[in-house]
Amino acid sequence: MKFGQISGLFSFLIYVTVNATDCQDRWVAFEGSCYLFGHDLIHFTEAEEYCRHHSAHLVQVETKAENMFLRDFLRDFKLADYWIGMTDETVEGVWKWYSNNEDVEYFDWGPTEPQNVNNEDCAVFGDTLDYQWADVKCATDRKALCEISTGNVDIIG
Numbered sequence: 001m002k003f004g005q006i007s008g009l010f011s012f013l014i015y016v017t018v019n020a021t022d023c024q025d026r027w028v029a030f031e032g033s034c035y036l037f038g039h040d041l042i043h044f045t046e047a048e049e050y051c052r053h054h055s056a057h058l059v060q061v062e063t064k065a066e067n068m069f070l071r072d073f074l075r076d077f078k079l080a081d082y083w084i085g086m087t088d089e090t091v092e093g094v095w096k097w098y099s100n101n102e103d104v105e106y107f108d109w110g111p112t113e114p115q116n117v118n119n120e121d122c123a124v125f126g127d128t129l130d131y132q133w134a135d136v137k138c139a140t141d142r143k144a145l146c147e148i149s150t151g152n153v154d155i156i157g
């Protein structure tokens with residue numbers, strides 16, 4: 001393990017300790033939700049399956065506060081693009097949460113996003129956009145970012 005990884009892990013452990021609430025190991029807490037940052041680069045539907053395997057869904061970003069928390073967290077680790085659990089595959093430009101088909105109401109698109117280049121119907125926190133959002137093709141490889149709200153935490157034990 002390289003020094004950068006060790007110091008990153010150390011920061012992570014401090015972070016988790018300070019914010020420890022009801023989340024399981026490896027999950028990060030913020031305002032009633034727990035988040036899991038996946039390691040593998042996988043397609044959108046595979047990422048959602050990964051989250052469901054953990055009794056969660058791909059992240060749903062409902063508020064500016066939640067968005068800023070996640071962007072700050074991703075920025076500290078500078079890892080990769082992370083899937084957001086929404087799609088406009090049914091009606092172009094109309095974004096719905098993948099898990100419940102409800103309208104997405106808060107957005108934080110990067111400066112030139114979304115462009116729907118060659119039909120981009122999924123979305124990520126963009127590593128090259130300071131973790132603002134970009135639409136991308138669903139069948140591309142990004143990392144999963146799972147969320148479970150505390151209202152659901154009791155079913156994962």
Ligand SMILES: [Ca+2]
Pocket residue numbers: 033059060061062066147
């Ligand atoms: Ca949320």
Ligand SMILES: [Ca+2]
Pocket residue numbers: 088089092093116119120121122135
């Ligand atoms: Ca689109």
Ligand SMILES: [Ca+2]
Pocket residue numbers: 113114115116117120134135136
């Ligand atoms: Ca795009």
